Amino acid sequence: MATAMISVETLVPKDVYMTLRAHGLHRQTLAEQCKRLLALYFYQEHLLSLGKAAALAGMGRWQFIDFLAENNVPVIDFSDEELEVEFRSAEHLAAELG
Secondary structure (H helix, E strand, O other), X not given: OOOOOOOOOOOXXXXXXXXXXXXXXXXXXXXXXXXXXXXXXXXXXXXXXXHHHHHHHOOOHHHHHHHHHHOOOOOOOOOHHHHHHHHHHHHHHHHHHO
16 A cells, blocks of 8 residues: 655755755755655654654654664653653552562
8 A cells, every 4th residue: 555645845046956066065965965864853752653754754664763863863752751650650560479
């Protein structure tokens, strides 16, 4: 089943594009990098799940996890409150088993 796609256009100043092109970043590479960095940002901001961010980046989940690691973005990022709940749950389970 094919995924429906929406086109999003970004304008880049010509001098910026020419500088990037001089460094080997042509339109296709620039578009791919933009999608990956957007996916990373939206994942980091908790706007997209891991799977949705990986899809935006055009990567599989494990490939996207590697990309996150390369960019020092944690795959699991709990708030202090969420972490406290997890620790309490683990302590409760340990008490029941032990």
